[in-house]
Amino acid sequence: MNLPKYLTDKINLVFSEINKNKLKSTQKNLTDKYKNKTGTSKDLISDKDDSIIYAVSRMPATYSVIYTLVKTLINQGFLSDINSVIDVGSGTGSVFFALSDIYDNLNFELFERNKNMIDIFNKLSDNSINVNRNDLLKDEINSSADIVTASYVLSEMSEVDRQRVFSKLLDCSKKYVLIVDTGTPTTYENLLKLKDLANSKGFSIVAPCKCNVCPLKNDYCQFFARVERSRVLLQAKSATLSYEDEKYFYLLFSKENVVVDKKRVIRRPIIKENEIELTTCSRNGVIIEKITKKNKEEFKKAKKIKINEEM
Numbered sequence: 001m002n003l004p005k006y007l008t009d010k011i012n013l014v015f016s017e018i019n020k021n022k023l024k025s026t027q028k029n030l031t032d033k034y035k036n037k038t039g040t041s042k043d044l045i046s047d048k049d050d051s052i053i054y055a056v057s058r059m060p061a062t063y064s065v066i067y068t069l070v071k072t073l074i075n076q077g078f079l080s081d082i083n084s085v086i087d088v089g090s091g092t093g094s095v096f097f098a099l100s101d102i103y104d105n106l107n108f109e110l111f112e113r114n115k116n117m118i119d120i121f122n123k124l125s126d127n128s129i130n131v132n133r134n135d136l137l138k139d140e141i142n143s144s145a146d147i148v149t150a151s152y153v154l155s156e157m158s159e160v161d162r163q164r165v166f167s168k169l170l171d172c173s174k175k176y177v178l179i180v181d182t183g184t185p186t187t188y189e190n191l192l193k194l195k196d197l198a199n200s201k202g203f204s205i206v207a208p209c210k211c212n213v214c215p216l217k218n219d220y221c222q223f224f225a226r227v228e229r230s231r232v233l234l235q236a237k238s239a240t241l242s243y244e245d246e247k248y249f250y251l252l253f254s255k256e257n258v259v260v261d262k263k264r265v266i267r268r269p270i271i272k273e274n275e276i277e278l279t280t281c282s283r284n285g286v287i288i289e290k291i292t293k294k295n296k297e298e299f300k301k302a303k304k305i306k307i308n309e310e311m
Protein backbone atom coordinates (compact mmCIF):
# COMPACT_ATOMS: atom_id res chain seq x y z
CA MET A 1 0.00 0.00 0.00
CA ASN A 2 0.90 3.67 -0.26
CA LEU A 3 0.97 5.91 2.78
CA PRO A 4 -1.87 8.45 2.58
CA LYS A 5 -0.78 11.66 0.88
CA TYR A 6 -1.38 13.86 3.95
CA LEU A 7 1.10 11.73 5.93
CA THR A 8 3.69 11.46 3.12
CA ASP A 9 3.63 15.27 2.77
CA LYS A 10 4.16 15.73 6.52
CA ILE A 11 6.98 13.16 6.62
CA ASN A 12 8.68 14.89 3.66
CA LEU A 13 8.50 18.12 5.61
CA VAL A 14 10.20 16.71 8.72
CA PHE A 15 12.79 15.00 6.45
CA SER A 16 13.78 18.44 5.15
CA GLU A 17 14.97 19.26 8.72
CA ILE A 18 17.59 16.48 8.88
CA ASN A 19 21.27 17.17 8.39
CA LYS A 20 21.76 15.54 4.94
CA ASN A 21 25.54 15.21 5.44
CA LYS A 22 24.85 12.89 8.38
CA LEU A 23 22.01 10.99 6.68
CA LYS A 24 23.95 7.81 5.89
CA SER A 25 25.66 7.59 9.26
CA THR A 26 22.44 8.31 11.21
CA GLN A 27 20.57 5.64 9.24
CA LYS A 28 23.40 3.13 9.77
CA ASN A 29 23.73 3.87 13.52
CA LEU A 30 20.00 3.49 14.06
CA THR A 31 19.87 0.21 12.11
CA ASP A 32 22.86 -1.08 14.13
CA LYS A 33 21.19 -0.11 17.43
CA TYR A 34 17.99 -1.93 16.45
CA LYS A 35 20.07 -4.98 15.46
CA ASN A 36 22.33 -5.12 18.50
CA LYS A 37 20.53 -3.47 21.42
CA THR A 38 16.90 -4.45 20.94
CA GLY A 39 15.62 -6.69 23.74
CA THR A 40 17.59 -4.78 26.38
CA SER A 41 14.92 -2.19 27.37
CA LYS A 42 17.39 0.61 26.45
CA ASP A 43 16.18 3.78 24.72
CA LEU A 44 17.35 3.41 21.09
CA ILE A 45 16.39 6.89 19.86
CA SER A 46 19.22 9.25 20.85
CA ASP A 47 18.31 12.54 19.19
CA LYS A 48 16.10 14.44 16.77
CA ASP A 49 17.81 12.99 13.67
CA ASP A 50 17.15 9.43 14.91
CA SER A 51 13.45 10.17 15.30
CA ILE A 52 13.28 11.79 11.83
CA ILE A 53 14.97 8.72 10.33
CA TYR A 54 12.47 6.53 12.20
CA ALA A 55 9.54 8.50 10.75
CA VAL A 56 10.96 8.38 7.22
CA SER A 57 12.29 4.85 7.02
CA ARG A 58 10.27 2.75 9.50
CA MET A 59 6.94 4.48 9.96
CA PRO A 60 5.60 3.76 6.43
CA ALA A 61 6.08 0.06 7.16
CA THR A 62 4.61 0.11 10.68
CA TYR A 63 1.64 2.25 9.51
CA SER A 64 0.98 -0.22 6.65
CA VAL A 65 1.17 -3.21 8.98
CA ILE A 66 -1.34 -1.71 11.45
CA TYR A 67 -3.67 -0.48 8.71
CA THR A 68 -3.68 -3.82 6.82
CA LEU A 69 -3.92 -5.91 9.97
CA VAL A 70 -6.76 -3.99 11.61
CA LYS A 71 -8.76 -4.03 8.34
CA THR A 72 -8.26 -7.82 8.20
CA LEU A 73 -9.27 -8.27 11.84
CA ILE A 74 -12.44 -6.23 11.26
CA ASN A 75 -13.27 -8.49 8.27
CA GLN A 76 -12.76 -11.48 10.55
CA GLY A 77 -15.37 -10.10 12.96
CA PHE A 78 -13.15 -8.43 15.57
CA LEU A 79 -12.58 -4.81 16.63
CA SER A 80 -15.80 -3.33 15.25
CA ASP A 81 -16.91 -2.59 18.83
CA ILE A 82 -14.18 -0.18 19.94
CA ASN A 83 -14.52 3.50 20.83
CA SER A 84 -11.33 4.15 22.78
CA VAL A 85 -7.64 3.29 22.34
CA ILE A 86 -4.58 3.39 24.58
CA ASP A 87 -1.43 3.17 22.44
CA VAL A 88 1.84 2.66 24.31
CA GLY A 89 5.28 3.38 22.89
CA SER A 90 3.35 5.49 20.41
CA GLY A 91 6.54 6.82 18.79
CA THR A 92 5.85 8.94 15.70
CA GLY A 93 2.20 7.83 15.65
CA SER A 94 1.72 4.84 13.31
CA VAL A 95 -1.15 3.40 15.36
CA PHE A 96 -2.76 6.81 15.83
CA PHE A 97 -2.70 7.62 12.10
CA ALA A 98 -3.65 4.13 10.87
CA LEU A 99 -6.62 3.79 13.24
CA SER A 100 -7.74 7.38 12.59
CA ASP A 101 -7.79 6.50 8.88
CA ILE A 102 -10.00 3.46 9.54
CA TYR A 103 -12.41 4.57 12.29
CA ASP A 104 -14.44 7.73 12.86
CA ASN A 105 -14.30 9.41 16.27
CA LEU A 106 -12.00 7.10 18.23
CA ASN A 107 -10.82 8.41 21.59
CA PHE A 108 -7.02 8.11 21.87
CA GLU A 109 -4.58 8.20 24.76
CA LEU A 110 -0.94 7.96 23.70
CA PHE A 111 2.01 7.05 25.96
CA GLU A 112 5.66 7.50 24.97
CA ARG A 113 8.90 8.06 26.91
CA ASN A 114 11.15 9.58 24.23
CA LYS A 115 10.83 13.35 23.81
CA ASN A 116 12.30 13.35 20.28
CA MET A 117 9.66 10.86 19.10
CA ILE A 118 6.91 12.95 20.73
CA ASP A 119 8.24 16.12 19.02
CA ILE A 120 8.12 14.47 15.58
CA PHE A 121 4.65 13.06 16.28
CA ASN A 122 3.48 16.58 17.24
CA LYS A 123 4.75 17.89 13.91
CA LEU A 124 3.08 15.09 11.93
CA SER A 125 -0.23 15.50 13.79
CA ASP A 126 -0.21 19.32 13.98
CA ASN A 127 -0.34 19.03 17.78
CA SER A 128 -3.85 17.63 17.50
CA ILE A 129 -3.50 15.41 20.59
CA ASN A 130 -1.37 15.55 23.72
CA VAL A 131 1.02 12.59 24.24
CA ASN A 132 1.57 11.43 27.83
CA ARG A 133 5.28 11.34 28.62
CA ASN A 134 5.43 7.94 30.30
CA ASP A 135 8.08 5.29 30.85
CA LEU A 136 6.23 1.98 30.85
CA LEU A 137 8.96 0.46 33.02
CA LYS A 138 8.47 2.99 35.84
CA ASP A 139 5.14 4.76 35.47
CA GLU A 140 1.57 3.55 35.85
CA ILE A 141 -1.21 4.00 33.31
CA ASN A 142 -4.18 5.23 35.32
CA SER A 143 -6.85 4.94 32.66
CA SER A 144 -8.55 2.32 30.55
CA ALA A 145 -9.73 1.85 26.97
CA ASP A 146 -11.56 -0.68 24.80
CA ILE A 147 -8.30 -1.64 23.09
CA VAL A 148 -4.70 -1.31 24.24
CA THR A 149 -2.08 -1.45 21.48
CA ALA A 150 1.70 -1.89 21.52
CA SER A 151 3.26 -1.76 18.08
CA TYR A 152 6.95 -2.68 17.76
CA VAL A 153 7.49 -1.89 21.45
CA LEU A 154 7.64 -5.11 23.48
CA SER A 155 10.50 -6.62 21.42
CA GLU A 156 12.68 -3.71 22.59
CA MET A 157 12.33 -4.98 26.18
CA SER A 158 14.00 -7.71 28.19
CA GLU A 159 11.92 -10.79 29.03
CA VAL A 160 11.22 -9.64 32.60
CA ASP A 161 10.24 -6.11 31.54
CA ARG A 162 8.07 -7.43 28.70
CA GLN A 163 6.01 -9.54 31.12
CA ARG A 164 5.74 -6.66 33.62
CA VAL A 165 4.64 -4.15 30.98
CA PHE A 166 2.23 -6.62 29.33
CA SER A 167 0.58 -7.14 32.72
CA LYS A 168 -0.07 -3.36 32.92
CA LEU A 169 -1.52 -3.37 29.40
CA LEU A 170 -3.97 -6.16 30.30
CA ASP A 171 -5.02 -4.25 33.42
CA CYS A 172 -6.05 -1.15 31.48
CA SER A 173 -7.94 -2.94 28.68
CA LYS A 174 -11.72 -3.27 28.70
CA LYS A 175 -11.93 -5.57 25.65
CA TYR A 176 -8.76 -6.20 23.61
CA VAL A 177 -4.96 -6.03 23.71
CA LEU A 178 -3.22 -5.99 20.33
CA ILE A 179 0.52 -6.64 20.23
CA VAL A 180 2.27 -6.20 16.87
CA ASP A 181 5.97 -6.70 16.36
CA THR A 182 8.78 -7.90 14.10
CA GLY A 183 8.24 -11.10 12.12
CA THR A 184 11.19 -13.02 13.52
CA PRO A 185 11.41 -16.43 15.25
CA THR A 186 12.54 -14.68 18.45
CA THR A 187 9.53 -12.34 18.50
CA TYR A 188 7.22 -15.29 17.78
CA GLU A 189 8.62 -17.23 20.71
CA ASN A 190 8.62 -14.20 23.04
CA LEU A 191 5.07 -13.13 22.27
CA LEU A 192 3.64 -16.63 22.70
CA LYS A 193 5.17 -16.64 26.19
CA LEU A 194 2.67 -13.88 27.12
CA LYS A 195 -0.26 -16.28 26.80
CA ASP A 196 -0.23 -17.67 30.36
CA LEU A 197 -0.22 -14.20 31.90
CA ALA A 198 -3.12 -13.18 29.64
CA ASN A 199 -5.09 -16.31 30.58
CA SER A 200 -4.54 -15.64 34.29
CA LYS A 201 -6.18 -12.21 33.83
CA GLY A 202 -9.16 -13.54 31.86
CA PHE A 203 -7.90 -12.87 28.31
CA SER A 204 -7.35 -15.39 25.52
CA ILE A 205 -5.67 -15.24 22.12
CA VAL A 206 -8.33 -14.90 19.42
CA ALA A 207 -6.08 -14.23 16.41
CA PRO A 208 -4.07 -15.39 14.55
CA CYS A 209 -3.64 -18.66 16.52
CA LYS A 210 -6.32 -21.34 16.28
CA CYS A 211 -4.77 -23.98 18.56
CA ASN A 212 -4.63 -23.68 22.32
CA VAL A 213 -0.97 -24.73 22.38
CA CYS A 214 1.14 -23.97 19.29
CA PRO A 215 2.21 -27.32 17.79
CA LEU A 216 4.96 -25.83 15.58
CA LYS A 217 8.43 -27.08 16.49
CA ASN A 218 11.54 -25.22 15.25
CA ASP A 219 9.18 -23.22 13.05
CA TYR A 220 7.10 -20.05 13.31
CA CYS A 221 4.35 -17.95 11.70
CA GLN A 222 4.92 -14.67 9.93
CA PHE A 223 2.73 -12.08 8.17
CA PHE A 224 3.57 -9.58 5.41
CA ALA A 225 2.52 -6.06 4.43
CA ARG A 226 3.81 -4.55 1.19
CA VAL A 227 4.63 -0.86 1.32
CA GLU A 228 5.54 1.36 -1.62
CA ARG A 229 8.71 3.37 -1.00
CA SER A 230 8.38 7.13 -1.42
CA ARG A 231 11.15 9.28 -2.90
CA VAL A 232 12.46 10.31 0.54
CA LEU A 233 12.33 6.73 1.83
CA LEU A 234 14.46 5.61 -1.14
CA GLN A 235 16.88 8.46 -0.38
CA ALA A 236 17.01 7.77 3.37
CA LYS A 237 17.68 4.06 2.83
CA SER A 238 19.89 4.52 -0.27
CA ALA A 239 17.55 1.94 -1.83
CA THR A 240 16.47 1.31 -5.43
CA LEU A 241 13.62 -1.23 -5.16
CA SER A 242 10.29 0.65 -5.27
CA TYR A 243 8.65 -1.35 -2.47
CA GLU A 244 9.43 -3.35 0.65
CA ASP A 245 7.69 -6.30 2.29
CA GLU A 246 7.44 -5.76 6.01
CA LYS A 247 7.35 -9.04 7.92
CA TYR A 248 5.51 -9.01 11.22
CA PHE A 249 3.86 -11.12 13.88
CA TYR A 250 0.91 -10.18 16.06
CA LEU A 251 -1.35 -11.45 18.81
CA LEU A 252 -4.87 -10.23 19.49
CA PHE A 253 -6.07 -10.97 23.03
CA SER A 254 -9.75 -10.65 23.94
CA LYS A 255 -11.56 -10.59 27.27
CA GLU A 256 -14.62 -12.10 25.65
CA ASN A 257 -14.53 -15.81 24.96
CA VAL A 258 -14.59 -16.28 21.18
CA VAL A 259 -15.22 -19.63 19.54
CA VAL A 260 -12.48 -20.15 16.96
CA ASP A 261 -13.91 -22.40 14.25
CA LYS A 262 -11.99 -21.35 11.14
CA LYS A 263 -8.73 -22.66 9.71
CA ARG A 264 -5.79 -20.47 8.67
CA VAL A 265 -3.49 -21.40 5.81
CA ILE A 266 -0.06 -21.00 7.38
CA ARG A 267 2.22 -21.92 4.47
CA ARG A 268 2.21 -20.98 0.80
CA PRO A 269 -0.18 -23.40 -0.94
CA ILE A 270 1.60 -25.93 -3.17
CA ILE A 271 -0.36 -26.06 -6.40
CA LYS A 272 0.12 -29.08 -8.68
CA GLU A 273 -1.87 -29.98 -11.76
CA ASN A 274 -4.35 -32.28 -10.02
CA GLU A 275 -3.75 -31.50 -6.37
CA ILE A 276 -3.35 -28.56 -3.99
CA GLU A 277 -1.52 -29.01 -0.71
CA LEU A 278 -2.56 -26.71 2.12
CA THR A 279 -0.93 -26.53 5.54
CA THR A 280 -3.61 -25.30 7.90
CA CYS A 281 -3.85 -24.38 11.56
CA SER A 282 -7.18 -25.09 13.27
CA ARG A 283 -8.59 -26.18 16.63
CA ASN A 284 -7.39 -29.68 15.69
CA GLY A 285 -3.77 -28.59 15.26
CA VAL A 286 -1.55 -28.09 12.23
CA ILE A 287 -2.31 -30.48 9.40
CA ILE A 288 -1.46 -30.90 5.73
CA GLU A 289 -4.54 -31.27 3.56
CA LYS A 290 -4.44 -32.53 -0.02
CA ILE A 291 -7.33 -31.34 -2.15
CA THR A 292 -7.68 -33.18 -5.43
CA LYS A 293 -9.30 -31.99 -8.65
CA LYS A 294 -12.02 -34.63 -8.16
CA ASN A 295 -13.43 -32.42 -5.40
CA LYS A 296 -14.35 -29.64 -7.87
CA GLU A 297 -15.74 -26.92 -5.55
CA GLU A 298 -13.06 -27.34 -2.86
CA PHE A 299 -10.32 -27.37 -5.53
CA LYS A 300 -11.65 -24.11 -7.05
CA LYS A 301 -11.70 -22.44 -3.61
CA ALA A 302 -8.26 -23.75 -2.67
CA LYS A 303 -6.76 -22.40 -5.90
CA LYS A 304 -7.63 -18.86 -4.83
CA ILE A 305 -6.52 -19.06 -1.22
CA LYS A 306 -3.30 -17.33 -0.13
CA ILE A 307 -0.95 -17.77 2.79
CA ASN A 308 -2.39 -16.46 6.10
CA GLU A 309 -5.95 -16.33 4.78
CA GLU A 310 -8.74 -18.06 6.67
CA MET A 311 -11.10 -20.67 5.24
Ligand SMILES: C[S@@+](CC[C@H](N)C(=O)[O-])C[C@H]1O[C@@H](n2cnc3c(N)ncnc32)[C@H](O)[C@@H]1O
Residues within 6 Å of the ligand: 045, 058, 059, 062, 063, 088, 089, 090, 091, 092, 093, 094, 095, 111, 112, 113, 114, 117, 134, 135, 136, 137, 150, 151, 152, 153, 156
Ligand atom coordinates in the same frame (compact mmCIF):
# COMPACT_ATOMS: atom_id res chain seq x y z
C1 LIG B 1 10.11 0.84 17.32
S1 LIG B 1 9.32 2.24 17.99
C2 LIG B 1 7.62 1.95 17.55
C3 LIG B 1 6.85 3.21 17.43
C4 LIG B 1 5.40 3.02 17.00
N1 LIG B 1 4.64 2.29 17.99
C5 LIG B 1 5.35 2.34 15.65
O1 LIG B 1 4.72 1.27 15.55
O2 LIG B 1 5.90 2.87 14.68
C6 LIG B 1 9.30 1.85 19.70
C7 LIG B 1 8.75 2.99 20.54
O3 LIG B 1 8.51 2.53 21.87
C8 LIG B 1 9.00 3.48 22.76
N2 LIG B 1 9.34 2.80 24.03
C9 LIG B 1 10.22 1.78 24.21
N3 LIG B 1 10.29 1.47 25.51
C10 LIG B 1 9.43 2.30 26.16
C11 LIG B 1 9.07 2.48 27.52
N4 LIG B 1 9.65 1.76 28.47
N5 LIG B 1 8.14 3.40 27.84
C12 LIG B 1 7.57 4.16 26.88
N6 LIG B 1 7.87 4.07 25.57
C13 LIG B 1 8.80 3.15 25.21
C14 LIG B 1 10.26 4.01 22.08
O4 LIG B 1 10.67 5.25 22.63
C15 LIG B 1 9.78 4.12 20.64
O5 LIG B 1 9.15 5.34 20.38
